[in-house]
Amino acid sequence: MAKLTGAKKTAFLKRMALGRKKARTVKKTPTRKRKSITTKRKSIPLRRAAPRKRTMVKRRTSTIRRRSSSMGRGIGSSLKTGVIGEVVKGIGAGSLVSLVMSRVAPNSSITPIASTGAAFLAGGVTGGIASVILNGGLSSLGSIFGGGATAPQQEFGV
Numbered sequence: 548m549a550k551l552t553g554a555k556k557t558a559f560l561k562r563m564a565l566g567r568k569k570a571r572t573v574k575k576t577p578t579r580k581r582k583s584i585t586t587k588r589k590s591i592p593l594r595r596a597a598p599r600k601r602t603m604v605k606r607r608t609s610t611i612r613r614r615s616s617s618m619g620r621g622i623g624s625s626l627k628t629g630v631i632g633e634v635v636k637g638i639g640a641g642s643l644v645s646l647v648m649s650r651v652a653p654n655s656s657i658t659p660i661a662s663t664g665a666a667f668l669a670g671g672v673t674g675g676i677a678s679v680i681l682n683g684g685l686s687s688l689g690s691i692f693g694g695g696a697t698a699p700q701q702e703f704g705v
Contacts, residue, residue, distance in 0.1 A: 630673055637674015638681055641666035645682075 551559055627635075644665040648658040659682065666678030679685065 633670040633673040634677040635670070635674075637666035637670025637676075637678045640669030640674070641678035641682065 641662040645658055645662040648655055648661055652658070662682065663675060663679055667675030670677070
C-alpha cells in the first residue's frame, strides 16, 4: 500500500479519531418503563375427577357384606385351601385307592404303594406325607422293599 501524504493523510487521521471517539462513548440501552399491574393474574385450577363421596350408609353395607360372606364360608372352605386342603386331599385319595384295591385285589402287596402314590398325586408332597404317616409310617411300605422285615416284639413282665 502506498504511503499517504498531504490532504489524504489528514482526512484519514480525522476518520480514525472519530472512530476512537465513538468507541469510547458506550451507548446506553434505553430502559423501558414497565406498566404497573392493575389486576392480578388468576391461575386456573386443574380440573380433576372429584373423588367419590362415600356416606356412612354405604360404608356400613360394605362391611356387613364382607362379614356375611366370610361367615358363610365356614369350616368347609378352610379344609379346601392351603396346607390343610392338601393334607385332606392326600388322605382322601389314599384311602379311596386303598378301598378300591382291597375290593379288586385283596391282600395285594401293591396296595400301600398305590395309596401313597394317589395321595402324592392328589395332595402333593404334603398330602403324600400325611397319608404315609396316617397309614402307619414307612413300615407299611416296608413289605415291598424289605420283604416284610419288622422289628421284634418285646414282652413286658410285671
